[in-house]
Amino acid sequence: MAETAAVLPVAGRRNVLVTSALPCVNNVPHLGNLVGCVLSPDAFARYCRLRGHNVLFVCGTDEYGAATEARARREGCSPREICDRYHALHREVYEWFGISFDHFGRTSSPQQTEICQDIFRRLLENNWLSEKTIQQLYCSSCQKFLEDRLVEGSCPVEGCGHNSARGDRCEKCGELLDSVELIDPKCEVCRSTPCVRDIDDLLLELPLLKEKLESYIDGASGDGSWSQNAVHVTNAWLKGGLKPRCITRGLKWGVPVLHDKYKDKVFYAWFDAPIGYISATACYTPEWEKWWKNPENVELYQFMGKDDVPFHTIMFPSVLLGTGENWTSLKTISVTEYLKYESGIQNIPPEVWRYYLLTNRPEASDTQFTWTDLQAKLRNELVKKLGNFINRVLSFIVKPEGAGYGSIIPPATNAESHPRTQAFSETVGKLVDQYIDAMDKVKLKQGLKIAMAICSEGNAYLQQSQFWKLYKQDPPCCTTVIKTSVGLVYLLACLLEPFMPSFSKEVLQQLNLCPEEHLSFCDEKGDKYKAKRLWDLIPSGHRIGKPAPLFKGLDDNTVKGIKIKIASSQAERRFKLLHNWKTTLSS
Structure with missing residues (x-):
């Protein structure tokens, strides 16, 4: 069978590039992931095709970072095995939901490494990176510096105080954090209290990029095509003042840093993950630059949940602006709030x-x-x-x-x-x-x-x-x-x-x-x-097929049975996690 030609921008047509926020590979997709990050862009991409536009819809699993390493440690396997297993699971769920990705990739691809390292090299050459000694939590028991995702404590934000905040973000108030700011922090692996130590890292100098960034944001959001929640979060970040942000971390699973002093480190997930949109396109077609370096002829639409906004309106644009290249800019960002739910998604069409x-x-x-x-x-x-x-x-x-x-x-x-x-x-x-x-x-x-x-x-x-x-x-x-x-x-x-x-x-x-x-x-x-x-719309004389009911109701007994099955499945999963956790601690 002949290979289908890749969709590429066409002169004289509306060329629409749609991205869905990359789901973390170490978990099963839930309703909130689906509605904001996957289902919404799918509906829009399908509509654009219905309108006759030239559409490319890409996504992929976000596979690097501390959370994946931690999951692999708990389950007694390698990060690659975790990623392979959950990438397949994500793909299966999205296919069942009828998601029409043109390409569903993964950030562990060679293309991701190549593009990520090239962007880093350009930032370094353009003097947008700095070397600094920063503070990071160190676990004496585990004898290692702890990545943000491996620390849990109380949120330091006034009025929040959530007691299960992570070192990078509080899930309750949505504030991005630094692990050293947590109150009463604990190592997720051994539950001991870590101490603060100095460590050298590379940082992106966001304050120096502020002028370029604000000009970009004014131009991109000026026509009202950004959702109001995206505008609100972005303005709040700018008003709060931009700070240098670390781009390197002492992990093994990730894109290696091409720098003699930091060759044992990888790129921080916030820096690495958004580049996954570009690398997914590069996996789809070697002519990926026609989509991503074509601001005059390509309209970029990005979909995500509200907790991902600053990474897409502040961080990612700053990184691309710092390269000095002519990247496709964001036309529309569509952001959803949280969808809270009772339980799972099975046995229903x-x-x-x-x-x-x-x-x-x-x-x-x-x-x-x-x-x-x-x-x-x-x-x-x-x-x-x-x-x-x-x-x-x-x-x-x-x-x-x-x-x-x-x-x-x-x-x-x-x-x-x-x-x-x-x-x-x-x-x-x-x-x-x-x-x-x-x-x-x-x-x-x-x-x-x-x-x-x-x-x-x-x-x-x-x-x-x-x-x-x-x-x-x-x-x-x-x-x-x-x-x-x-x-x-x-x-x-x-x-x-x-x-x-x-x-x-x-x-x-x-x-x-x-x-x-x-x-x-x-x-x-x-x-x-x-x-x-x-x-x-349909000509006279056309013979129709056989009609049949298109939907059927959902009675209380069926719902009760689904809830019982889900509760049983969740209990079994919790038991397995607990067993793996104890096995890891004893090894």
């Missing part, structure tokens, strides 16, 4: 999860996942509204002649003169314009809401038309209503494809249409204007 997570996308504030809310949305929105509308239309068409149309789409002979149909199509056309406007601005939650509003209009149109009476009383009007309604079924399959691709594929199969035969909503083709002539 991926399209249901995708719908629920995106309709609950925490764009402005944290949201809470509950099984009750999932059950209600599935029952009221997917089963009763969307699924019922589609099944009702298609089931009527496949009825034998005398009761339906024998699976053949009838003509719409009086659509142009039918007032209700004209008003309905006009309303749908305006809603499609609103959908496109929302999605262009990366307002995914609003775009999904508008698509479902179109479905509600379809239900009202169908019910008010009383097609079951028209079939005998006014056959021409009935055929117009049915042909218009089946056109809306097709339109909904296209509009909802970014959110529920497997649903869209199933609807197109029931319509007996190829998955590729969807509207593109491309401005050049004028497809979006066809939404105002719904009766023309």
Whole structure:
């Protein structure tokens, strides 16, 4: 089979580069990871393809750092074995969710090492790095300096005081920390109290880059395309004052530092990980610079959770600016708050999860996942509204002649003169314009809401038309209503494809249409204007396939069974971790 040609920027087209924040490789993806970092950019990338844009969507596992070394130590294996195992697991989860990465890479690739070291060399040559003696926690029991992720203590931030803060960040207040600032710090490995010692490291001189950075931020965020939470976090960092930030760490698992004095160290994860977007593209195509060093012709969209903002709006841009090269700049950053959840994600179809997570996308504030809310949305929105509308239309068409149309789409002979149909199509056309406007601005939650509003209009149109009476009383009007309604079924399959691709594929199969035969909503083709002539979307005489229910509800007993299974799985996992922990301590 011939290899598919790599997607590269094309002159005269909108070239959209979409990145998803790299998930840490040492854990299983959970709902919060999925909605903010993976599912949201997937919906946007799919929408951009629907619009006819030239899209590249990349991601990969973040594999280096203290957390991976610690996990490997606990499980009695090498960091590479941990990364191989969890990279495969991540890939499997994302494939099940229907995530449409063009490339899903990993930061342990040779390309990552090459690009990371080249960026470091340029920073060194341009005098943006300094050597300094800094303080770091040292564990006398383990006889080693402790990486930030290997230290736990109370958060020093006033008003927080979280007693399980890590040495690099407090998960409760979100503040980035230095391990020496922690109150009552403990070594994660042996639980002893470390002491403070001096150590030499290389630092990125962020204060010297401030002028370049502020100019970059003003230009990149000036058109309002950054989400408000991203702007708020970034401004807070600038207002608080930039400080030199260490880029080297005394680990073994990471990109080696090309410097005689620091050859036994690797790059700090915050410096290394964002470069993973570039290296993932380099793994995808040797012509990666056409995407990453092409600011005039490429639009960069980045998606992440709120705790990753400073690394993408302060740190990563500073690193790239310091090289002096002409890197593609950030056009839009879309940031989600936290999605808090009761428990896991199994035994429910991926399209249901995708719908629920995106309709609950925490764009402005944290949201809470509950099984009750999932059950209600599935029952009221997917089963009763969307699924019922589609099944009702298609089931009527496949009825034998005398009761339906024998699976053949009838003509719409009086659509142009039918007032209700004209008003309905006009309303749908305006809603499609609103959908496109929302999605262009990366307002995914609003775009999904508008698509479902179109479905509600379809239900009202169908019910008010009383097609079951028209079939005998006014056959021409009935055929117009049915042909218009089946056109809306097709339109909904296209509009909802970014959110529920497997649903869209199933609807197109029931319509007996190829998955590729969807509207593109491309401005050049004028497809979006066809939404105002719904009766023309599928030709008369087309034979549809066999309709079938698209969704089914989730009863209390099923939910109870899932919870029991998840609780049992979590208990078993905790036992294994505890066993591995004790084995590590005794060895």
